[in-house]
Amino acid sequence: MSNRFFVNFFVFAGVLACLGISNGARGETAAKPNVVVICADDLGSGDLSCYGATKISTPNIDGLAEQGMRFIDAHSAASLCSPSRYGMLTGRAPWRLHKKGNGYRLSPDQTTLASFLKQAGYTSAAVGKWHLGYSKDWNRLPITGPLEVGFDYHFGVPSNHNDSTRAFIENHDLVGRNPGEEYRIVKGQDFPDGLATPRVDDQVDSTLTQKAVGFIRRNSEQPFFLYFTPCAPHTHVTPAAKFRGTSQAGLYGDYVQELDSHVQTILETLDELKLTDNTLVLFISDNGSTPKDFKGTQGVNLNLADESGDVRRKYKTAKEDAKKIGHVTNGTWRDGKGYSYEGGHRIPFIARWPGKIAAGSSSDCTIVLTDVFATVAEVVDRELPDDAAEDSFSVLPILLGEQENIAGRDAVFIQGNGKDSAIAVCTGRWKLIARFGSEADRGHELYDLSNDPGELTDIAARYPEIVDRLVDALDKAEANGRTRL
Secondary structure, three states: OOHHHHHHHHHHHHHHHHHOOOOOHHHOOOOOOEEEEEEEOOOOOOOOHHHOOOOOOOHHHHHHHHHOEEEEEEEOOEOOHHHHHHHHHHOOOHHHHOOOOOOOOOOOOOOOHHHHHHHOOOEEEEEEEOOOOOOOOOOOOOOOOHHHHOOOEEEEEOOOOOOOOOOOEEOOEEOOEOOOOOOEOOOOOOOOEOEOOOOOHHHHHHHHHHHHHHHHHHOOOOOEEEEEEOOOOOOOOOOOHHHOOOOOOHHHHHHHHHHHHHHHHHHHHHHHOOOHHHEEEEEEEOOOOOOOOOOOOOOOOOOOOOOHHHHHHHHHHHHHHHHHHOOOOOOOOOOOOOOOOHHHHEEEEEEEOOOOOOOOEEEOOOEEOOHHHHHHHHHOOOOOOOOOOOOOOOOHHHHOOOOOOOOOOOOEEEEOOOOOOEEEEEOOOEEEEEEOHHHHHHOOEEEEOOOOOOOOOOOOOOOHHHHHHHHHHHHHHHHHOOOOO
């Protein structure tokens, strides 16, 4: 071959390298894409203006939808926080554990999205609400938790914005611990012993956002996974002072608008660092909203940075007030958090990946939060192990406009309530509430969501063959131990 051939070959190869063209999946660039998952807490599908809210303005979350894809039939893995987050981070349906309530825990021997991405060279952070378990004795260090299941950095709230810990945890210890003093929660006492700096209730999400931004800045030169889980709009409803009075839905609407502002901060940080085009951003909620105010912690003495806006009184009726004003937190869907009806698990789900996901697109494909795991795996071009993410299907073909539905899936299965006595089986049109355990005597319920989105008329008796088909699908999914093909 002539010297001219070799010169031309290497020039061409150099051009390809400069353009970042590789032989990876779907022609992705050589640089590994970053992944940012923003998981709001108890955010209803009716709480965002891009999903129909008229008294709350969420321009930054709306902007994600305008720049990416909005799903209109997305579901949480459960209608409660802890099992739903368990499902997302493991890709395993939480109903498989037959565990009641909100006390799900991750263990070091489980494959999580963070540990999976670590093997692919990613640095990961869990910033925000955790609610998936720590070691029990917080006076014996290290306090184990997220770092033992694959994350490299953690700054968070143990379970809820209103939990009795009144503390943040950073990596393996409490933030603001009194040296040499035992940390102890004392009933009837505002703040625990041994805690010099309790959380400030109207500054929690501001603090979490600062920590998330710090993680992005520290890791901007390498591939990272940020699992950012702000507490808004979970009770306590305590928006920071500058957001009070900014919405038309009272204190609750103000809190959602604060959440939108924190999303803006994350997105602007990606823009500033020129990471936007190489970052997949998912915005989701862990379950539907609670239509009623939670009274269980209304006797708590709030720790506020600012007393304006009568927050100490208004936070107790924030959702009731929003409803009276005309805001419906779960939109047209029935009930809310803790229930197997659509309001308990129908959630906003928005994905943005510039240049890959068509701007302003939408999908009516039925998806569930367990699908995040397999989707991210395909995005980073890494094969899932056979013994992990058993109920996770990649929605990347949907995001890229290559398919309208997920091949091989006929239904999604959702843990419907905190008693493990109902599982929602959703196919898009048909919705079965399969009842077991303590509620078995109520029988199964069937709804045609295409004609009855409010789940007002149970038609199980009219269509027994559909009930049988969906029950069989659930039985098969349990017997097989997996739904992923």
